[in-house]
Amino acid sequence: MLALSNVVIHFDGKEALNIASLSIKAGEKVAIVGPSGSGKSTLVHHIYELLRPSAALCSQRQGLVENLSVYHNIFMGALNRHSWFYNLINLALPFKQPLNEIGQIMDRLELSCPLTQPTASLSGGQRQRVALGRALFQQQAVFIGDEPFSALDPIMGQRLLAEVLSAHDTVIMVLHDVNMALENFDRIIGLQAGQKILDCPVDELNFETLQDFYQQAGSCQQNLTAEYSSELDLAKNV
Amino acid sequence: MPAQLASFIAKFCFVGYWQKVTLVLWSVACLCFYFADTEIIALDPWHELLLIAKGFITPDFFATEYLLYALWQTVSFALLGCCLALLIGTPLSLVYHKPFVASVCAFIRSIHEIFWALLFLQIFGLSPLTGILAIGLPYGATFARVFSDNLQQAPATTMQTLPHNVDRVSRYIYGKVVHVLVPIKAYIRYRFECALRSSAVLGFVGMPTLGFYLESAFRQGHYQQGAALLMLFIALIGTIPYWGRVKLLPVYFILAIWALPSIPVVDSALIGRFLSQDILPPMLQGQQLQQALSADNFTAVSDLLYECSTWVAGLLYEQALPGVVGMLLLALTALGMSHILAVVGCALSDKRFSGKWLARGNRFLLLILRSVPEYILAFIFMLLLGPSMLPAMLALALHNGALIAYLSLRQADGVEASRHFNGRLDGYAYEVLPVIYPNAMALLFYRFEVILRETAILGMLGVATLGFYIDSNFAEIRFNGALLLMLVAALINIAVDIASRKVLQASLLASNRSGLADVVLNKKALSACQR
Numbered sequence: 001m002l003a004l005s006n007v008v009i010h011f012d013g014k015e016a017l018n019i020a021s022l023s024i025k026a027g028e029k030v031a032i033v034g035p036s037g038s039g040k041s042t043l044v045h046h047i048y049e050l051l052r053p054s055a056a057l058c059s060q061r062q063g064l065v066e067n068l069s070v071y072h073n074i075f076m077g078a079l080n081r082h083s084w085f086y087n088l089i090n091l092a093l094p095f096k097q098p099l100n101e102i103g104q105i106m107d108r109l110e111l112s113c114p115l116t117q118p119t120a121s122l123s124g125g126q127r128q129r130v131a132l133g134r135a136l137f138q139q140q141a142v143f144i145g146d147e148p149f150s151a152l153d154p155i156m157g158q159r160l161l162a163e164v165l166s167a168h169d170t171v172i173m174v175l176h177d178v179n180m181a182l183e184n185f186d187r188i189i190g191l192q193a194g195q196k197i198l199d200c201p202v203d204e205l206n207f208e209t210l211q212d213f214y215q216q217a218g219s220c221q222q223n224l225t226a227e228y229s230s231e232l233d234l235a236k237n238v
Numbered sequence: 239m240p241a242q243l244a245s246f247i248a249k250f251c252f253v254g255y256w257q258k259v260t261l262v263l264w265s266v267a268c269l270c271f272y273f274a275d276t277e278i279i280a281l282d283p284w285h286e287l288l289l290i291a292k293g294f295i296t297p298d299f300f301a302t303e304y305l306l307y308a309l310w311q312t313v314s315f316a317l318l319g320c321c322l323a324l325l326i327g328t329p330l331s332l333v334y335h336k337p338f339v340a341s342v343c344a345f346i347r348s349i350h351e352i353f354w355a356l357l358f359l360q361i362f363g364l365s366p367l368t369g370i371l372a373i374g375l376p377y378g379a380t381f382a383r384v385f386s387d388n389l390q391q392a393p394a395t396t397m398q399t400l401p402h403n404v405d406r407v408s409r410y411i412y413g414k415v416v417h418v419l420v421p422i423k424a425y426i427r428y429r430f431e432c433a434l435r436s437s438a439v440l441g442f443v444g445m446p447t448l449g450f451y452l453e454s455a456f457r458q459g460h461y462q463q464g465a466a467l468l469m470l471f472i473a474l475i476g477t478i479p480y481w482g483r484v485k486l487l488p489v490y491f492i493l494a495i496w497a498l499p500s501i502p503v504v505d506s507a508l509i510g511r512f513l514s515q516d517i518l519p520p521m522l523q524g525q526q527l528q529q530a531l532s533a534d535n536f537t538a539v540s541d542l543l544y545e546c547s548t549w550v551a552g553l554l555y556e557q558a559l560p561g562v563v564g565m566l567l568l569a570l571t572a573l574g575m576s577h578i579l580a581v582v583g584c585a586l587s588d589k590r591f592s593g594k595w596l597a598r599g600n601r602f603l604l605l606i607l608r609s610v611p612e613y614i615l616a617f618i619f620m621l622l623l624g625p626s627m628l629p630a631m632l633a634l635a636l637h638n639g640a641l642i643a644y645l646s647l648r649q650a651d652g653v654e655a656s657r658h659f660n661g662r663l664d665g666y667a668y669e670v671l672p673v674i675y676p677n678a679m680a681l682l683f684y685r686f687e688v689i690l691r692e693t694a695i696l697g698m699l700g701v702a703t704l705g706f707y708i709d710s711n712f713a714e715i716r717f718n719g720a721l722l723l724m725l726v727a728a729l730i731n732i733a734v735d736i737a738s739r740k741v742l743q744a745s746l747l748a749s750n751r752s753g754l755a756d757v758v759l760n761k762k763a764l765s766a767c768q769r
Binding site: 053055056057058066067068072076078079082087 | 393395396397398399400401402403404405406407408409411412416417419420
């Protein structure tokens with residue numbers, strides 16, 4: 001489905017990503033892990049650009065429209081399935097079918113606010129789920145996520161991840177939670193300073209090898225970010 | 239002696255950036271006031287003032303059956319003008335990034351509604367078309383700019399998260415337009431209020447709106463009737479939030495169309511003549527140039543062109559130059575006066591300083607002063623004080639000072655005074671004024687553009703600004719001269735527009751560098767100040 005070779009991406013003159021080769025087959029569930037600033041977001045955005053016609057992206061920059069209702073923000077995932085005329089009318093007078101469908105999506109995402117609520121008044125966790133809802137409503141075969149559960153508690157994150165996995169054939173996702181990656185995905189890719197330093201099926205990995213990977217990353221980086229080490233602690237405790 | 243000098247210099251160090259700006263502003267204003275014509279030419283202003291005051295105490299709302307008709311015409315011209323402006327401005331905002339579109343819009347914007355009305359009056363006569371076009375054209379150009387500015391500020395992330403293959407219309411609407419819908423709605427509402435004022439003032443050139451009846455009432459000394467009209471107008475503007483509901487707009491729209499005076503037949507020959515003959519310099523109106531050109535008569539052609547250039551130069555020297563000087567004198571004096579009025583009005587309307595009731599009364603006064611168009615204020619002052627620059631200065635200062643005071647008050651209300659605030663002027667000057675001053679000054683300088691534009695218009699009341707010369711040219715049916723002067727007015731407005739933006743940016747930088755205050759330019763206040 002996807003084969004990358006010699007991808008080098010620069011940001012402000014700094015090398016953000018340098019990957020010799022990477023291939024992902026259709027139907028795979030791939031988690032991408034690594035410390036902050038290791039190029040995870042850059043990688044998934046690059047993949048999204050390549051797979052765009054058949055992929056839905058749930059980005060950290062949610063791109064929500066503050067003035068629009070939750071319903072409309074989720075509906076935006078379906079803009080390409082309707083004519084512009086339908087979309088325009090739906091802006092003023094929502095149609096029944098998408099109303100039902102989006103109501104169901106909101107139930108699955110455990111969003112209990114009314115469909116008509118303006119996005120500006122939502123909490124951080126609710127906003128993230130609205131963005132996730134928009135990606136789900138695209139109904140694509142491939143889901144690409146950039147830490148889509150970072151503002152949710154781990155237990156709800158686990159439930160929503162199950163939703164995402166069941167609704168998509170292929171899933172490529174950046175994750176912070178190592179256990180979540182080990183338990184739900186087929187394959188794990190580890191990035192560090194823009195380089196791919198880990199790429200293997202989950203069965204060959206366990207928590208200790210992953211911890212080794214992180215320590216390696218840490219010794220390379222000299223100083224683990226505070227955010228990151230606390231996450232490791234959290235992962236150990238779980 | 240050196241010790242004294244040193245202490246003097248040390249004291250001068252306390253004169254900070256804003257104090258210097260204020261001193262410069264006042265000295266420029268005083269200088270301009272000295273050179274401006276401020277003679278009071280009135281037989282007995284106090285008597286007339288007494289009569290006007292009496293009229294306001296006993297307004298006569300039943301003197302004329304035209305009262306409601308005039309009000310409704312004012313609303314309908316404003317409404318239809320705004321609709322036309324939206325029709326023009328919305329599509330233009332999509333292509334506003336093209337330099338050609340932007341400069342055409344800047345040019346259209348820089349000519350005041352009244353000048354447009356004067357121009358269309360020659361073509362369409364006293365037809366509703368004149369009024370609607372006069373409002374719709376410049377407002378449309380303004381909408382184009384403001385909408386496109388707003389659209390540019392819409393966050394780009396939404397576009398990135400949209401699915402693949404979304405058609406262009408949906409992409410644009412959902413990705414951009416919905417982001418800016420709320421500020422744009424607020425802006426349209428504000429412009430509608432401006433359109434109401436413009437529509438009323440259009441009555442002074444003959445449209446059947448409020449200004450027409452106001453002018454005739456005041457000119458004939460029917461102050462009770464005039465006062466009633468003015469009060470109704472202020473009430474109309476003050477109650478827009480109650481009657482100006484979006485849901486009611488279609489109803490108003492149909493009513494406005496229905497109530498329009500019938501459109502007289504437009505004589506196309508007249509328009510043709512106007513465009514092909516009347517607006518050309520006098521020596522080019524006949525067939526002389528064509529004849530000379532076809533006969534290859536070089537000397538005749540060069541003679542004609544020389545004549546033409548002397549005509550232009552004469553007009554520029556004899557009318558445009560004094561007009562522009564008059565405009566600058568008037569605008570700068572009015573700027574200084576607005577400043578004083580804004581600061582004083584702001585202090586007197588602060589309830590921590592002047593007490594609850596005085597503050598409320600003052601706020602009401604400020605509301606009235608900013609609701610009445612400068613033009614109408616100037617007209618009334620001119621009846622009292624005679625035709626000099628003084629009435630125009632007072633009118634501009636009162637209207638703009640009140641507006642700036644109102645906007646600054648909104649900021650001042652949010653300023654928390656310390657627990658030991660003493661409720662006196664010194665306490666106010668230490669705790670509240672320094673916070674609101676930079677913002678008030680920024681608003682004042684923003685307002686300068688508007689003041690300058692308005693000075694041109696006040697010329698039509700007889701003040702020696704460009705508007706006076708434009709109006710006299712129209713009155714003497716010298717359309718060519720009028721158009722040339724309008725062009726000069728437009729160019730000056732564009733130049734000031736560009737210059738003021740640069741000066742403001744520079745002064746913002748300077749004030750930040752001096753560490754006195756961060757000028758937090760309240761976006762809403764600024765958009766309320768852009769005309």
